[in-house]
Amino acid sequence: MHVSLFTGAILGLLAVVAGAATGHGPVAGLDEESMRSLMTAVRYHEFGAVMIVATGLAAALADSGRAAFRLGLSSWLFVAGTLLFSFSIYARLLLGLDWLSPVTPLGGMCHMVGWIALGWAALSGMTRGSSPPEG
Numbered sequence: 001m002h003v004s005l006f007t008g009a010i011l012g013l014l015a016v017v018a019g020a021a022t023g024h025g026p027v028a029g030l031d032e033e034s035m036r037s038l039m040t041a042v043r044y045h046e047f048g049a050v051m052i053v054a055t056g057l058a059a060a061l062a063d064s065g066r067a068a069f070r071l072g073l074s075s076w077l078f079v080a081g082t083l084l085f086s087f088s089i090y091a092r093l094l095l096g097l098d099w100l101s102p103v104t105p106l107g108g109m110c111h112m113v114g115w116i117a118l119g120w121a122a123l124s125g126m127t128r129g130s131s132p133p134e135g
Contacts, residue, residue, distance in 0.1 A: 004056025004075040011082055012049035018042045018090070027094070034093050041089035048082030048111065051075075055118060062121070070121035074114045081110030 019042050021027075026035055052075050059071035085107025091097040092104075 004052055004059065004072070004079075007079055008049050008052030008056060008075075011045065011052060011079070015042065015046040015049050018045060018086075030093060037089055038093050041086040041093075044107075044111070045082055045086035048078050048086065051078045051114065052082070055114075058121070064124055067121050067124040070117050070124060074117035074121060077110045077114030077117055081107045081112075081114055083107070084110060 022035075022038050022042055026032075027038065030038065055071050055075035055078065059068045059075065062068035062071055084103050088100040088103040088107060091100050
């Protein structure tokens with residue numbers, strides 16, 4: 001849990017830096033379409049950092065080992081998704097590392113599976129005080 005919170009905090013800080021660096025107008029050398037892609041990367045980066053912290057906190061409060069495992073899995077999928085999606089776009093647009101383009105969809109898939117893992121955790125009676133799943 002502490003690792004998730006620390007990782008989420010670092011990624012959150014980097015998201016604020018990325019947002020500040022890109023949110024005040026065009027970045028030199030980038031056309032309008034590239035700027036839209038960059039802003040999408042920043043948005044998913046910010047969102048990923050929040051989800052990493054949220055799932056890490058929820059894992060700490062989980063009253064079952066199954067729920068804690070599934071929440072931890074969700075958290076790490078959001079880490080992978082954020083790094084693969086956002087950072088591959090940053091590297092492609094800002095550093096010219098075009099060979100990383102095929103990595104971007106893998107990051108999106110990790111985000112999607114992270115949401116699935118979160119739903120899976122919810123089905124296992126996620127936190128103290130929650131009702132056990134019916135059926």
